[in-house]
Amino acid sequence: MVFDDIRNIYKAELSDDQFDKLGAFINRETGIKMPPAKKVMVQARLKKRLKELGIPTFEAYLQYVFGKDGIESEVVHVFDAISTNKTDFFREPVHFSFLKEHVLPEFKAKNNSSTLKVWSAACSSGEEPYTLAMSISEFLGGGKDFDFRIHGTDISTLILKMALNAVFTEERLRPAVPEYLVRKYFMKSTDAVKRTYRAVPELRQKMSFSRVNFMDESYPLSEKFDVIFCRNVLIYFDRNVQEAVVQKICRYLKPGGYFFHGHSESLIGMNLPLKNVRPTVFQKI
Ligand SMILES: C[S@@+](CC[C@H](N)C(=O)[O-])C[C@H]1O[C@@H](n2cnc3c(N)ncnc32)[C@H](O)[C@@H]1O
Structure with a gap:
């Protein structure tokens, strides 16, 4: 040029x-x-x-x-x-507390030895699915009460590559992730100038990622999920689009499964197969 x-x-x-x-x-x-x-x-x-x-x-x-x-x-x-990809580890922490205090104990009691399947829908660069993975691993505490898998999707292929790579800068990680979790779940790069951290293989092997555009008629997902996080993305859509998207997402949620949306979003007045169990937390009817 x-x-x-x-x-x-x-x-x-x-x-x-x-x-x-x-x-x-x-x-x-x-x-x-x-x-x-x-x-x-x-x-x-x-x-x-x-x-x-x-x-x-x-x-x-x-x-x-x-x-x-x-x-x-x-x-x-x-x-x-x-696309706006703003995200953080442990964003809206009350969701991860609800997961550990209610959803995971319930799954453990009901589904001994099966696999918990979680969908991080619009996962951005991976902070949300890796927070989910750390939270579930901590709940299990090294025990084998159940296994888990996390599937992250996003419309942006660029951001999905970052999520798959699982490399995060010091600024992304700290202070959002408590120090003991950084030490347990991340490996420090040897480059002293640009300090980065990669999620450990034990977490990475629990993850998969694929591209899903919520506007498509149906989504290329072969399974139903026990938990779906769909946070801070509906806000970018008009209300009729939000309702249509959540209706489609619900097709991939098991009966009794949990749906989480962001705190600046609302499903009030929408025709959905969900019952409200906490602010921003729903269960499939
Ligand atoms: C602000 S981020 C939210 C990330 C994460 N869920 C959180 O709460 O931190 C919104 C994400 O939605 C994705 N997105 C926007 N439109 C989408 C669509 N039509 N289908 C799927 N993902 C979409 C963007 O690429 C972006 O990564």
């Missing part, structure tokens, strides 16, 4: 019309609301992609995205760029 081209990319601007077209497409495909206020964020994030591809204008980029090749290979990068 010549110097002038690079300078043009820095100057590239997404017009209102281009944003409307792209926003409508993103909303239709992902369910994510795309109000005009998101234009600046979308422009900034996609500019990085323009630079990577050496495409100087948004006009040319959108032609590529909506062309035959783009629909097959570029759309996934658009979704990666626009």
Whole structure:
């Protein structure tokens, strides 16, 4: 790429019309609301992609995205760029307390020797599923009362690679994860400059990850789950989309299984096969 081209990319601007077209497409495909206020964020994030591809204008980029090749290979990068992946270890800790105090003892009493199956739906970079794995391992305390598996899904392939890799920076880990859990469940990198931590194989082998877009008709999941965490993602959808998504998710929840959503979300007034057991915690009827 010549110097002038690079300078043009820095100057590239997404017009209102281009944003409307792209926003409508993103909303239709992902369910994510795309109000005009998101234009600046979308422009900034996609500019990085323009630079990577050496495409100087948004006009040319959108032609590529909506062309035959783009629909097959570029759309996934658009979704990666626009999704908000904010997450934390032990986010909304009351959910992990409820899990340890109610859900896991109940499962242990009823299902001796079977496998607890947990779905972290919209798992982002893995902090939520690894928190689940640590919480369940701690409950089991090395005992073999039951086995467990955690399946993480997300629309973003980029973020799923991070989750699968299970490498976290010092800042991601601390102070959210108590020191004794860091020592027990993470291996420190030898690189003294960029200190990172990788989840131990005993946790990683409990995990699997795959791409699921909640907007699809049905989800490529071959099993039903005892527990589903679907937190801090419904908030990005309109209410009718939220209801349709949770209805579909419920198809993958066993009767009596637990569904958790984020504290800034609400299912009040929706027609769902769920009964409320705690604020933000439901059980399948
Ligand atoms: C804010 S993060 C929440 C992560 C985690 N559940 C938590 O509470 O910390 C929202 C995640 O939802 C994912 N997402 C957005 N739209 C989606 C869709 N249509 N289908 C599946 N995942 C989606 C994003 O890629 C992002 O990783």
